Every structure is written in C-alpha cells, then in structure tokens.
Amino acid sequence: MKNFAMIGAAGYIAPRHMKAIKETGNHLVAALDKNDSVGIIDSYFPEADFFTEYERFDRHIDLLKRSGTQIDYVSIATPNYLHDSHIRFALRNDAHAICEKPLVLNPHNIDALQIVQEETGKQVYNILQLRLHQSIIDLKAYVADEIAKNPNKIFDVDLTYLTSRGHWYFNSWKGDDNKSGGIATNIGVHFYDMLGWVFGELKQNEAHLKQQDSSAGYLEFKHAKVRWFLSVNYDYIPEEIKASGQRTYRSITVDGNEIEFSGGFTDLHTKSYEHIINGGGFGLEEARKSIEIVSSIRNQDIVTNTSDIHPFVSKVLSK
Known part of the structure; x- marks a missing residue:
C-alpha cells in the first residue's frame, strides 16, 4: 500500500x-x-x-x-x-x-x-488518459498497420469536441487564459497528445479561431492533416445531439470514418494510476509535444485565408 x-x-x-x-x-x-x-x-x-x-x-x-x-x-x-x-x-x-x-x-x-x-x-x-482508451489504442494499431503498407500515407482527420459549461465557467480560473491557458489548453491538450501519439511528428500548427468559449485550428502531423474545433458553448452542439438531451459532443473522424470513443472514460484515471504504480506512466517528455502545441496556439496570430478551416467555425462566425 x-x-x-x-x-x-x-x-x-x-x-x-x-x-x-x-x-x-x-x-x-x-x-x-x-x-x-x-x-x-x-x-x-x-x-x-x-x-x-x-x-x-x-x-x-x-x-x-x-x-x-x-x-x-x-x-x-x-x-x-x-x-x-x-x-x-x-x-x-x-x-x-x-x-x-x-x-x-x-x-x-x-x-x-x-x-x-x-x-x-x-x-x-x-494523466494522459486517452493513451489508455481502448478505442484510441485500436486506432493507433490501425494507423500503424496502414503506414506499414504505405509509409507515405496521410490521413484526413476531423476532431470536434464540445462540452457545455454554464456562466460560472468564465468567472472561475478556467475563464482566465493566464490561469487555464484558454480553451485549447484546458479542454484540448489531451486530444493533441493523442493525435501526436497516433500520427507522429508535428509539421504545422495554425490557429483559425480564438474566442473565450471556442477555439479552432489546423494541425499537420507526419501522417495526418487535422482540422479541430473545441467549445464550451452549448449553442454549437448539433441539433440532433441536443434533442437527445446531451450536453457533450465528441467526434473524431479518420478518412471520413467515425472513431467511437464516447464511452470508456470513467475508469481511465484508475487505469492511469495502475499504469504508474506498475512501473509505467507518462512522464515529462511524453507530455512535451502537447504542451508545445497548446503554447504555440496560444501565442500565434489567427490564420483566416485557408481552406483547412473546420466546418463548425462558420457556426461561431455567423452568430
């Protein structure tokens, strides 16, 4: 013990x-x-x-x-x-x-x-729990298999994550970019870690939207082009998801195919602790890539003249 x-x-x-x-x-x-x-x-x-x-x-x-x-x-x-x-x-x-x-x-x-x-x-x-999620482990294995067949393979990926938060969020430390790092850092960092873990070295990083409640951009890894959108605003959740009474929406598509990972989250901290105590765990160097990504997003200017903008961005700009 x-x-x-x-x-x-x-x-x-x-x-x-x-x-x-x-x-x-x-x-x-x-x-x-x-x-x-x-x-x-x-x-x-x-x-x-x-x-x-x-x-x-x-x-x-x-x-x-x-x-x-x-x-x-x-x-x-x-x-x-x-x-x-x-x-x-x-x-x-x-x-x-x-x-x-x-x-x-x-x-x-x-x-x-x-x-x-x-x-x-x-x-x-x-705690980089997505590395221990079975759906993501399966995705990594699939990607590795495809790359073995074609070393030049580039996947097209869309990452969309909306987790609704009330007015309290913006009056807490989470709403202060100096304390939380902003939306991309606070709710996105483990997704960026997962993407780098699965698709390899980062080649390009663009920010397309940076607002208090939403953020979007484009990441290019060695084996993937990724459009991403993150938000805590309930208004941007798809209507069919709202109709089901849900306030969270997660979606990752790879070459147009949905990766199912909506469940399996409740035990990931226990799996993380087991991994650490049994001699594994993810240390400073494993965390570095995702921290470099969020730091770059936070400090760079917005790019608008690009065809790689996530489709959800139009929801924000038209509001």
Missing part, C-alpha cells in the same frame, strides 16, 4: 483521483484545498487529514515524514497555472507527482522540472 497526498480536493476531477487511489489499493493520507466543499472525501478516505491552508499542509507533510510516514505520491488536481509549483512541492518532499492535464502551460516549465526531477530522483507523471 502506497501513501498519497492530494493537492486540489474540491474540484470536478478530484473524485476520479480519489477513486483511483482507492481502487488501486492505496491510501490517501492528507489533502489540501482552499475550498472546504470536500465531503466527497468521506466516500473514499474519511480518515484523511484535510487542510485549507498550504502552510499547514506543508508542515503536516514534513511532520509525517519525520515521524516515519513517507508520502510516496502527491496527486495534483489544481488550477493549471499552479501545477508547476505543486509538482515541485511533491518532488522536494521525496514523492512522485501525478498531475492532471495540462502538465504545465509552457515548454520551458518542462525544462525546469527536468532539473528538479534529476535533483530529487523522483518522477513526474501526467
């Missing part, structure tokens, strides 16, 4: 981490969040110590270590801009870090964390 601490226990994704710790047969010793709406802890680890102040949490972890209770892993589910600092906290307390996506906001943060990782001998792991 491994001992875990957790930073960020009150957010949307935190219960998935608690569930993963529980289902892998491990123990949550202490948790931190500035918000105290964390009753969910009772469903998993009611004995865990809880703190709302970083200073007291820091002291507690130090006292535990000095009394012989070593924290093996720190799970990090805090706002994106704090990940870098909280990863450092984990490493400097002789614990491995398991961090939500995006790992960090900029590539230079990865370079700096590599130094701390080497100094401490502890590892940084990123």
Whole structure:
C-alpha cells in the first residue's frame, strides 16, 4: 500500500483521483484545498487529514515524514497555472507527482522540472488518459498497420469536441487564459497528445479561431492533416445531439470514418494510476509535444485565408 497526498480536493476531477487511489489499493493520507466543499472525501478516505491552508499542509507533510510516514505520491488536481509549483512541492518532499492535464502551460516549465526531477530522483507523471482508451489504442494499431503498407500515407482527420459549461465557467480560473491557458489548453491538450501519439511528428500548427468559449485550428502531423474545433458553448452542439438531451459532443473522424470513443472514460484515471504504480506512466517528455502545441496556439496570430478551416467555425462566425 502506497501513501498519497492530494493537492486540489474540491474540484470536478478530484473524485476520479480519489477513486483511483482507492481502487488501486492505496491510501490517501492528507489533502489540501482552499475550498472546504470536500465531503466527497468521506466516500473514499474519511480518515484523511484535510487542510485549507498550504502552510499547514506543508508542515503536516514534513511532520509525517519525520515521524516515519513517507508520502510516496502527491496527486495534483489544481488550477493549471499552479501545477508547476505543486509538482515541485511533491518532488522536494521525496514523492512522485501525478498531475492532471495540462502538465504545465509552457515548454520551458518542462525544462525546469527536468532539473528538479534529476535533483530529487523522483518522477513526474501526467494523466494522459486517452493513451489508455481502448478505442484510441485500436486506432493507433490501425494507423500503424496502414503506414506499414504505405509509409507515405496521410490521413484526413476531423476532431470536434464540445462540452457545455454554464456562466460560472468564465468567472472561475478556467475563464482566465493566464490561469487555464484558454480553451485549447484546458479542454484540448489531451486530444493533441493523442493525435501526436497516433500520427507522429508535428509539421504545422495554425490557429483559425480564438474566442473565450471556442477555439479552432489546423494541425499537420507526419501522417495526418487535422482540422479541430473545441467549445464550451452549448449553442454549437448539433441539433440532433441536443434533442437527445446531451450536453457533450465528441467526434473524431479518420478518412471520413467515425472513431467511437464516447464511452470508456470513467475508469481511465484508475487505469492511469495502475499504469504508474506498475512501473509505467507518462512522464515529462511524453507530455512535451502537447504542451508545445497548446503554447504555440496560444501565442500565434489567427490564420483566416485557408481552406483547412473546420466546418463548425462558420457556426461561431455567423452568430
């Protein structure tokens, strides 16, 4: 049984981490969040110590270590801009870090964390759960098989992801680009990681739309041309999806064929934890490509004179 601490226990994704710790047969010793709406802890680890102040949490972890209770892993589910600092906290307390996506906001943060990782001998792991989704594993195998037949094969890919959010979203840290990295970073980074994992080296990156609630662009990998569209605006969800009562729409087409991956998400954090604890996991270098992509999207100018624009962009521009 491994001992875990957790930073960020009150957010949307935190219960998935608690569930993963529980289902892998491990123990949550202490948790931190500035918000105290964390009753969910009772469903998993009611004995865990809880703190709302970083200073007291820091002291507690130090006292535990000095009394012989070593924290093996720190799970990090805090706002994106704090990940870098909280990863450092984990490493400097002789614990491995398991961090939500995006790992960090900029590539230079990865370079700096590599130094701390080497100094401490502890590892940084990123939750890149789509690499463990069976539909994506099958897609990667299919793509590899097609490339073996034709090394010059280029796939045409459309990625569309809409996950509706209410007005609260834009008044939270997620609506602040300096804290979340914007739509492309906050809800898109694991898709970009998946695309690079499946289709190879990035060749081109264009941004076609950057609004507070929507983002779109074009990515060209060694073996794929990708039009992508991301949004948290319910208005852009297809009418047939709305009619079914759903508020989320995911679609990936490869050469016009839909890749079914709407299900199978609820257990991916547990699979991620199992992968890490059993000697696998995705580290700093695995995370680098996706962080480079989102950083470039965030900092580049919009391109409009192109034929590679995702068809959903017209929904936004005509609004």
